[in-house]
Amino acid sequence: MANREALKELQTRLAARLQAARSEGVAVASWLAAESAGQRLLLPLAQAGEIFPWSGVQRVPYTQPWFLGVANLRGALSGVIDLAALLGAQPVRSEQALAEASVLSLGEALEVNAALLVERLAGLRSADAFVASEPPAGGGQAYFGPCYIDAQDQRWQEIDLQALARDPAFLAISS
Template sequence: MANREALKELQTRLAARLQAARGEGVSVSSWLAVESAGRYFLLPLGQSGEIFPWGGVQPVPYTQPWFLGVANLRGALTGVVDLAGLLGAAQMRTEQVLAESSLLAFNGALDVNAALLVDRLSGLRGMEAFVASEPPEADAPPYFGTTYLDAQGTRWQELNLHALSQHPAFLSISA
């Protein structure tokens, strides 16, 4: 229950910060920063939806290992995808680790009834948070965007959620 209240508090703070920034004409953050399997990702705010605590995911037989099942999120059955597993970094998660994880729904405008399991939310980021960038490598998946480097040397990979949701690997959940 404490995790649910902490998540609601985070969402309230994020919404208040965005509203205040818009009102003051300040540059608004572009991405939601998340961590998954030791990797750092930037998810475009315009493509990201609501954040939910882990819980109530029902497994679906005969699906890919990265497809964790379905969850009832605000009255809608939503497919839950392990972001790390989908990207090839499958890892075993204990119930304690899962309890600290979050589900990030795709924005409703993308017309995708899915959510990503991420290990940790790292807040909002804008261009000012980074000191360098590089284009995706030639063999990178089509949903990989620019890689950004912050002042601490951490590499943040931008993920285009719309392109991810249309990718054949994402759409093929059957084993």
């Protein structure tokens, strides 16, 4: 229950920060920053949906290892994808780690009932939070956007959720 309270508090803080930034004419955040299996990720806010605490999934047999199962998110069944595993990491998920994780649903405009499991939410980011950017790596996934570098020389990989939602490998959950 404390995890739900913390998540609700985070969502309230994020909403207040967005509203304050809009009213003050400050550059509005473009991404939700998240971390999963040691990877720093930027997820476009315009393509993201709601954030939920991990509440478990109903496993589905004969699916890809990164497809965790189906969850009821506000009355809608959504497939839950382990984002780190989809990106090629092999995370070990203990019950404690899952209890601290969050699930981010994809935006309704993407027309896919899916959500992404991420280990940690790291707040909002706008373009001015970064000192440099690099184009997507050649040979990378089609849903990889630019890589951004912050003042601490940390690399943040943008994930284009719209491109991800249309990627044939993402849509083919059967093993």
